[in-house]
Amino acid sequence: MENIVIGIEGDVASGKTTICKELINIIPNSIFIDAGSIYRGIMQALKQCNNKNLPNDPYELMKKLQVEFKIENRATTIYIAGNKIPDEEIHSVSNAEKVSKFARNVNNENLYKFAREIIKSFKEYNIIISGRGLQYIYPEMTTHIFIKCDLEERVSRRYNQYGQKYSKDEIRKTIIERDQLHEQSGFNKQGKNTIIVDVTNYKTASEAANHILTLI
Incomplete structure (x- = not known):
């Protein structure tokens, strides 16, 4: 039987990554591809780089900065x-805001092509993929889920996630700005078969993941 490809997009800080990790624990022979981590890796590498003579194309930039994307233990x-970069660095608040601005202002087509090739290279698996612009990256998705969540719930969850390292006002400001950037950039494109799932009232990612499975 042909593998399935489930795309997960949605509001900023709505729990997409956590839900994806729950899904690979439920769906047999599955892996999680975090397409957004490619941009995050580039931004992380730029922090460590003093070279001003860098290409504008994000795919060429990725190669120049030696950013590698691997699947280990079924995840990105x-x-x-x-050097392996810890998840907490890749998903930091400061990194996330820079990623949204960076992705908006570059030609993403080569990076989309790279993501498509990753999906095709793992065709023997069921794939859970999260990221922006999935309708552009892989319109042949079996299922496209768009996660919605109330703003204040997202602020509260992110506040707890970061161990109260940032104030709720700082987090709210970042989320609103990133929401606006994604909307203006057209990253939140939905197709006629996109399924919208509101996770505001789910207490755990496991509950949300199990509900999503009933919709596939």
């Missing part, structure tokens, strides 16, 4: 110059 891992 980012390496920079051979």
